[in-house]
Amino acid sequence: MDWLYQxxxxxxxxxxxxxxxxxxxxIGNRSFGISNNLRHLCAITQPPNVEVDFFRYNWKEHIxxxxxxxxxxxxxxxxxxxxxxxxxxxxxIATQEMxxxxxxxxxxxxxxxxxxxxxxxxxxxxxxxxGVLVGFGTRYxxxxxxxxxxxxxxxLQLPSLYAVLGIFAGGLFASWFLVPWMLS
Amino acid sequence: xxxxxxxxxxxxxxxxxxxxxxxxxxxxxxxxFHFQSFHMFGIMFSAIITALxxxxxxxxxxxxxxxxxxxxxxxxxxxxxVSYIAGGVVFGVGWGLIGLCPGPVFxxxxxxxIGAIVVLAxxxxxxxxxxxxxxxxPH
Numbered sequence: 001m002d003w004l005y006q007x008x009x010x011x012x013x014x015x016x017x018x019x020x021x022x023x024x025x026x027i028g029n030r031s032f033g034i035s036n037n038l039r040h041l042c043a044i045t046q047p048p049n050v051e052v053d054f055f056r057y058n059w060k061e062h063i064x065x066x067x068x069x070x071x072x073x074x075x076x077x078x079x080x081x082x083x084x085x086x087x088x089x090x091x092x093i094a095t096q097e098m099x100x101x102x103x104x105x106x107x108x109x110x111x112x113x114x115x116x117x118x119x120x121x122x123x124x125x126x127x128x129x130x131g132v133l134v135g136f137g138t139r140y141x142x143x144x145x146x147x148x149x150x151x152x153x154x155x156l157q158l159p160s161l162y163a164v165l166g167i168f169a170g171g172l173f174a175s176w177f178l179v180p181w182m183l184s
Numbered sequence: 185x186x187x188x189x190x191x192x193x194x195x196x197x198x199x200x201x202x203x204x205x206x207x208x209x210x211x212x213x214x215x216x217f218h219f220q221s222f223h224m225f226g227i228m229f230s231a232i233i234t235a236l237x238x239x240x241x242x243x244x245x246x247x248x249x250x251x252x253x254x255x256x257x258x259x260x261x262x263x264x265x266v267s268y269i270a271g272g273v274v275f276g277v278g279w280g281l282i283g284l285c286p287g288p289v290f291x292x293x294x295x296x297x298i299g300a301i302v303v304l305a306x307x308x309x310x311x312x313x314x315x316x317x318x319x320x321x322p323h
Binding site for chain 2: 005006007008009010011012013014015016017018019020021022023024025026027029030031032034035036037038039041042045046052053054055063064065067068069070071072073074075076077078079080081085089091092094095098099107108111112113116117118119123124126127128129130131132133135136137138139140141142143144145148149150151152153154155156157159160162163164165166167168169170171172173174175176178179182
């Protein structure tokens with residue numbers, strides 16, 4: 001049962017993620033994508049006296065999608081807590097050197113660095129603000145990595161190619177310039 | 185309720201894979217954007233190829249019906265360019281900063297990460313902000 005605890009190589013994980021697309025079609029003719037749930041959660045919680053039309057629709061038709069991400073959280077719990085990998089993330093040498101140069105003391109010790117994720121006002125401000133960009137951007141683009149890069153590209157949709165090019169450009173900018181600047 | 189069980193199970197597989205593949209790792213995302221390992225690119229390319237082949241097969245099936253009986257259709261994304269590129273860039277900057285896109289946010293929140301829950305709270309506010317500003321934005 002070692003495989004349950006160990007990290008999975010890309011050639012196992014990638015095809016499994018890819019199979020989400022036909023599986024969701026077979027289950028109920030659904031398009032695989034995650035970020036729509038952020039919209040549904042806003043639709044559920046928006047008070048009746050706030051009238052943003054974008055969130056005024058029957059979210060109950062999308063319960064299946066919310067159930068899916070509840071499952072994602074449970075899967076994360078199983079993989080990250082019950083069957084947690086005791087080893088650090090096996091990063092490439094180049095990445096380890098880059099992280100040490102950025103001032104991290106234990107690169108890859110856990111999935112996310114304590115330096116950015118442990119409880120502090122500074123970290124939570126950073127996480128919240130970046131989360132705002134993720135939420136705003138995914139809705140503006142009409143999808144995220146799952147809906148555009150995987151579902152969109154695999155069904156040969158030009159708009160998804162635009163979105164993926166934008167996503168990668170934004171990610172490169174953040175990773176090459178913003179992250180080092182923030183850590184310096 | 186019974187009709188939601190398949191979604192719960194498939195969602196669980198998805199969350200399990202995201203953690204086991206370390207796609208929910210901030211480190212792996214920095215590694216990817218610096219082209220220092222094939223790992224994340226391998227995940228993305230093999231996922232796209234698998235989905236491409238399987239959707240092409242589905243398209244060629246004569247009688248394609250979902251489990252609940254409705255016909256399987258793959259809808260086209262609405263035509264456009266500006267919103268896809270601009271939204272993509274904004275999302276990409278956020279992804280590069282926190283190393284978490286929406287799927288991994290939910291998976292990591294499931295591991296009990298308070299940080300992931302803060303990201304989720306931010307993402308909900310960002311989504312609401314888009315809804316409120318939608319008519320002022322170029323699409």
